[in-house]
Every structure is written in C-alpha cells, then in structure tokens.
Amino acid sequence: GAVVSQHPSWVICKSGTSVKIECRSLDFQATTMFWYRQFPKQSLMLMATSNEGSKATYEQGVEKDKFLINHASLTLSTLTVTSAHPEDSSFYICTTRTGGREQYFGPGTRLTVT
C-alpha cells in the first residue's frame, strides 16, 4: 500500500487562530487526496477532495472559507483551519489513492482548540 504522512500528529491552538496540517504521499505521486474528519466515537466524514493544481471539491455543509485546502504538488496537500473554534477540535485524516480503488490513510492529526 501507499505511504502517507501527516504533520503535525497533534496540535493545540487557541480559539481564533489558524492551523495548517500537511499531508504527504511519500512513495508515489497523488493527483487526488481526500480529507476526513472524525469526532470522538463517530465515523469518518469526508470534508473535501483535493486535486493537484485545481480547487478542492468540498462536501455539503463544509465551509470552504474556513477549511482551506491547497494541493500544490503531486506529493503535498495542506488543510488550513482558519479562525479555529473549540467545535473544530477533531481528528483530521488525509487519504490518497494510488490509481487503484483503495484509499490509504495518513496517521492523522489530532487538533485541540482551547
């Protein structure tokens, strides 16, 4: 399977600040990456699909101006949570697909907003 990394693995920030999360595919070039969010004891919810060189496609109910996604290269996609609030505290996970049907998950980033 594909190797995907995320940075940071966890972050604590104050309410109102912005946080950037990086997702990297380490062993292949990913034209498409996916960003998920998982609240405690809940399942994963797709937030957006990140496409290299073009605008991300956001799921219904996800504020694109709050969750900024940039997929500037074939190995890096970033998610910036702007003006974070405590309700944004969650586990953020990126995935990528190698060209087959399987999606491989990064290790996730746990965000806590105080």
Next chain:
Amino acid sequence: QKEVEQNSGPLSVPEGAIASLNCTYSDRGSQSFFWYRQYSGKSPELIMSIYSNGDKEDGRFTAQLNKASQYVSLLIRDSQPSDSATYLCAVSVNTGFQKLVFGTGTRLLVSP
C-alpha cells in the same frame, strides 16, 4: 436513511473463534467495498477490499459481497486479542472521484 449501516457492537468473541462483522449499504451503484480496522486513537488501516460478488480470502480474513442484497461482511477466523478494534465498512459512491462513505463501525472485543 444512512448510506452505510453497521451494528455498533461491541461484538465479543473468545480467542480462537470466528468473528462475523456485517454491513449494509443503500447505493445500488456502488462498485467497491472496503474493510478498515481502526485501533483507538489511531488512523484506519485497510485490511480488505472486494469488488465482485462472492468471497475473497486473505489470511485469516474473508470478505463476502452480495450486491443483490446490498450486503458485505467480514469474517475473522482464529480471532486474536490483537484483533480487538473498531472495524469500519466503506463503500464507494458512484462519483467521478470515487469517494468513500463509511459506516459508524463495529467494535470487536476478543477475550483471551
């Protein structure tokens, strides 16, 4: 109506037994089905994928798919305490990006 449904459990089985996990889905156009294992506090890990009706075996794991019944299952033979985790069923949605919809997961507990 939820698109992917799983029993939340917990499903408790003794070590060495067969654990049977089930999942139903609503989109008849779905073509790809996946089982992920998620340990507490960790990211999901892909353990099985299945695309056609029937059974697919990989080691102690067997995935079963019945598209007519919109049902997919995962069997874990010779269950081990290390198999204790939440198992997520994921189904592809028939869109250009083949995005996945996840069930809420079934928590499996394997007792020694």
